[in-house]
Amino acid sequence: MGRRPSALGTSSRRPVTGQKPSVCAGSTAPGNLEAQALARRGAAYRVEGYFRDAGSDLQAALVKAEQSKDEVLIAATSGALGNLAFMSRRTAVAEPLLKRSRDLAGRLRDPAVLAASNNDLGNLYASTRHAPEAASAYVAAIANAEAARDDALAATAQTNAARLALQRKESVRAIALLTRAVDTLERLRPSYSRGMALVSAGSAVFEEEGRIPPDGQAVASRAFRAAAETAEALHNATLSSLARAASLTFTSATIGWRTQRA
Numbered sequence: 001m002g003r004r005p006s007a008l009g010t011s012s013r014r015p016v017t018g019q020k021p022s023v024c025a026g027s028t029a030p031g032n033l034e035a036q037a038l039a040r041r042g043a044a045y046r047v048e049g050y051f052r053d054a055g056s057d058l059q060a061a062l063v064k065a066e067q068s069k070d071e072v073l074i075a076a077t078s079g080a081l082g083n084l085a086f087m088s089r090r091t092a093v094a095e096p097l098l099k100r101s102r103d104l105a106g107r108l109r110d111p112a113v114l115a116a117s118n119n120d121l122g123n124l125y126a127s128t129r130h131a132p133e134a135a136s137a138y139v140a141a142i143a144n145a146e147a148a149r150d151d152a153l154a155a156t157a158q159t160n161a162a163r164l165a166l167q168r169k170e171s172v173r174a175i176a177l178l179t180r181a182v183d184t185l186e187r188l189r190p191s192y193s194r195g196m197a198l199v200s201a202g203s204a205v206f207e208e209e210g211r212i213p214p215d216g217q218a219v220a221s222r223a224f225r226a227a228a229e230t231a232e233a234l235h236n237a238t239l240s241s242l243a244r245a246a247s248l249t250f251t252s253a254t255i256g257w258r259t260q261r262a
Contacts, residue, residue, distance in 0.1 A: 032073070035064035039077055046080065051088055058084065072113075075104040079117045086124050094124055112153075115144035119157045126164050134164055151188060152197060155181040159201045166207035171216070178204060178219045186226050190233040198227035199239075199246050206253070220250055 042057030058081045065073040082097030098121045105113035122137035138161035145154035158181035165174035181201045188194045202223030205216045212220070224247040231240035 032068040032070050035061045035068065035070065035073055038064065039073065043080060046084055051084060054084055071104060071108055072110065075101050075108060075110065075113050079113060079120065083120050086120060091124055091128055098124065111144045111148035112150060115141050115148055115150060115153050118144055119153065119160065122160055131164060131168055135161065138164065151184050152193060155184040155197055159204055163204045163207050166204065171208065171213060175216050175219060182219055182223045190230045192234065192236060192239055195227045195230035195239045195243065198223045198230065199242055202227065202250065203246055217254060224250060
């Protein structure tokens with residue numbers, strides 16, 4: 001049975017200005033306020049797919065944050081730039097930025113930024129076939145997200161870790177991680193990001209070579225059903241279409257496995 005191409009790991013990086021307020025002495029300086037405005041606009045461009053404009057604004061924000069010595073904004077903006085570079089497949093640029101964000105957030109004891117940067121590093125290492133480093137980064141991201149009480153990010157990191165585990169033939173661990181992720185996502189309020197995370201969690205089972213075991217099929221079915229329910233609750237046609245397409249692909253695959261078995 002054919003598989004879909006392996007996708008890049010899912011990121012759940014928050015907008016830069018969604019981080020806690022800067023704690024440095026100069027955080028109310030005009031330069032710092034301008035940096036925050038640039039970071040907000042850069043984050044908006046990144047979400048809309050205008051990567052070049054996003055990069056320009058985020059780079060300018062980073063320069064101004066460094067000038068005002070706002071370490072919280074430096075950590076967040078470095079991470080956003082690293083994520084942008086990774087999304088643009090510039091891994092050599094992404095890695096030092098993400099490491100800088102991770103190390104600075106660790107020193108500042110900011111688990112939210114730390115979780116996002118570790119998750120993005122895991123995605124980077126997974127995409128460049130550095131599986132042990134990716135696995136370690138995902139473990140850290142899950143712990144950081146739980147410390148930050150960010151259930152959505154914890155579930156995202158669990159899904160990414162499960163995808164990697166399936167690629168490494170670690171089915172038992174992968175299904176346990178996916179089950180935790182779907183359990184968490186089902187408890188969250190309906191939102192577009194929740195629905196997309198559920199589609200991602202369900203689709204992760206396609207990383208398994210050959211027939212997916214029954215417990216993997218069960219957790220994927222739960223994820224797609226919850227994603228469809230989320231789309232219905234939000235009256236969101238785009239999310240509904242994505243959930244339906246993923247579910248149909250899954251159903252077709254399971255029929256194929258049954259036919260082969262017969």
